[in-house]
Amino acid sequence: MKPYYIAKSTDSTRSFFAKREIKPDVNNWWHYHDELELIYFKKGSGTQFVGDNISSFKDGDIVLIGSNLPHYWQYSEEFKDSPIEVYVVHFNKDFWGKDFLNIPENAELARVIEESKRGIQIEESTNTYLKETIIKIIESQGTRKLLGLIEVLVEIGKCLHSRRLVSLGFKANFQESERDRIQSIYNYTLKNYKEQISLETIAKIAKMSRTSFCKFFKLRTGKTYSVFLNEIRIGNACKLLIENRMSVKEVCFESGFLNFSSFHKCFKDITGQTPLKYQRSYT
Numbered sequence: 001m002k003p004y005y006i007a008k009s010t011d012s013t014r015s016f017f018a019k020r021e022i023k024p025d026v027n028n029w030w031h032y033h034d035e036l037e038l039i040y041f042k043k044g045s046g047t048q049f050v051g052d053n054i055s056s057f058k059d060g061d062i063v064l065i066g067s068n069l070p071h072y073w074q075y076s077e078e079f080k081d082s083p084i085e086v087y088v089v090h091f092n093k094d095f096w097g098k099d100f101l102n103i104p105e106n107a108e109l110a111r112v113i114e115e116s117k118r119g120i121q122i123e124e125s126t127n128t129y130l131k132e133t134i135i136k137i138i139e140s141q142g143t144r145k146l147l148g149l150i151e152v153l154v155e156i157g158k159c160l161h162s163r164r165l166v167s168l169g170f171k172a173n174f175q176e177s178e179r180d181r182i183q184s185i186y187n188y189t190l191k192n193y194k195e196q197i198s199l200e201t202i203a204k205i206a207k208m209s210r211t212s213f214c215k216f217f218k219l220r221t222g223k224t225y226s227v228f229l230n231e232i233r234i235g236n237a238c239k240l241l242i243e244n245r246m247s248v249k250e251v252c253f254e255s256g257f258l259n260f261s262s263f264h265k266c267f268k269d270i271t272g273q274t275p276l277k278y279q280r281s282y283t
Contacts, residue, residue, distance in 0.1 A: 015091075015095045015096070015146070016035075016089065016090060016091035016092070016095055016149065017035075017089070017090045017091070018087075018088070018089045018090075018137045018138045018145065018149075019087075019088055019138060020085070020086070020087055020088075020138055021084065021085075021086045021087075021088055022083040022084055022085060022086075023083070023084070024044065024073075024075040024079045024080075024083075024084050029072060029183075029187070030049065030070055030071075030072045030183065030186050031070065031071070031072065032068050032069060032070040032071070033067075033068070033090070034067055034068060034092060035067065035090040035091055035092050036064065036065060036066055036067055036090070036091055036092070036093060036113070036116055037063075037064070037065040037071070037088065037089070037090055038062075038063075038064050038065075038088070038089040038090075038091075038134065038149075038152065039062070039063050039064075039065070039073075039086060039087070039088050039089075040061075040062045040086065040087040040088075040131060040134045040135075041057055041058070041059060041060065041061045041062075041084075041086050042059065042060070042085040042086065042087065042131070042135075043059055043083075043084055043085035043086070044057075044059065044073075044075055044079060044084035044085065044086050045057060045058040045059060045075070045076050045079075045239065045242075045243075046073060046074045046075040046076045046079070046239060047073075047074045047232075047235040047236060047238075047239055048063070048071070048072070048073055048074075049070075049071060049072040049073075049074070049235075050063070050065060050069065050070075050071045050119040050165045050166060051069055051070060051071075051118070051119060051165065051166035051167075051170045052166060052167055052170045052221070052222070052223075053119065053165040053166055053167075054231045054232060054234075054235040055165070055235060055238065056235060056238040056239045056242060057073065058242060060131070061121065061122070062121070062122040062127075062130060062131070062134070062156075063119065063120065063121050063122070063165075064112070064116045064119070064120040064122075064153075064156060065116065065119055066113075066115075066116035066117035066118070066119065067092075067093060067116075067117070069116075069117060069118075069119060069166065071119070074190065076239060076243075087134050087135055087137075087138055089134070089137055089138075089149060091149065093113050096146070101113065108154060108157045109150065109153055109154060109157070111157060112153050112154070112156055112157040113153070115164065117166075118164040118165060118166040118167075118168070118170075119164065119165035119166050120156060120162055120163075120164060120165070121162060121163050121164075121165055122156060122159050122161070122162050123159075123161040123162060123163060127155075127159065129155065130152060130155050130156070130159075133148055133151050133152050133155065134148075134152055136148045137149055137152065170222075181206050181207070181208075182220065184205050184206060185202060185205060185206050185217070188202065188205045189202070189228070189229060189232060190232065193229060193232045193233055193236070193255075193256050194233075194236075194254070194255065194256040195256065196256075196258070197229060199213065199214065199225065202225060213225075230266050230270070231270060233255045233256045233257065233266075234255070234266060234267055234270045234271065236254075236255045236256075237251050237252070237254075237255040237263070237267060237275065238271070238278065240254060240255065241275060241278055241279040241282070242279070242282045244279065244282070248260075248275045248276055248279065251275065252264075252275075263275070
């Protein structure tokens with residue numbers, strides 16, 4: 001999907017940005033930027049969109065997003081009236097100098113930066129050291145802030161239970177002429193995925209004929225619109241199953257599916273598991 005580009009403001013008093021966020025609507029749209037983004041969700045859950053990956057995120061998750069990799073965090077409805085607690089670091093891969101990553105001792109650091117192009121999610125929720133060090137980056141000053149970032153990136157490289165979010169073949173297309181059209185498609189789908197969205201309806205949103213829309217969407221995303229829509233629905237279903245406050249059938253209809261058999265098949269096709277097995281893996 002086509003994201004918005006966000007240019008970070010410069011500041012002569014610091015070489016990278018680190019902050020704690022409590023509002024879920026900060027940068028609450030599909031976007032990308034030159035800087036890498038390190039994010040720790042101490043309190044916050046929902047559905048994450050990173051490149052061509054759609055999955056759930058939850059309290060304790062840590063994600064490293066590479067330069068110019070589009071992403072978006074859709075928080076659960078429970079956070080509309082309650083604050084989140086998220087620690088975010090933005091940094092340019094060359095902020096410490098053009099040659100810093102090329103010295104032999106930084107080979108591991110350079111590898112992590114390179115692999116961040118696909119998005120790295122840390123699944124070791126018990127990695128207390130990693131979480132505490134991220135918080136220290138925000139709280140520290142001067143050289144200790146820089147050392148903290150290096151320590152976190154090196155620790156991410158050591159994590160045995162991490163996964164790459166974006167497929168090897170994913171390539172973002174940033175043609176300005178298509179930005180508003182793709183953005184409209186994306187926003188409408190996120191807002192209305194629980195409803196039945198016909199191709200006629202979404203083609204109208206894109207201001208295209210049905211045939212032109214289908215060709216356009218497949219060419220720009222590598223998938224059909226129905227596949228994209230179902231991925232969003234299953235992403236929501238995963239979140240609801242993890243929360244374990246609804247039955248599997250209730251989750252089915254709450255996620256926009258009309259019958260349980262199509263939901264069951266779609267869920268297994270996308271996640272590789274049945275809804276019940278997926279839910280039990282988190283209980």
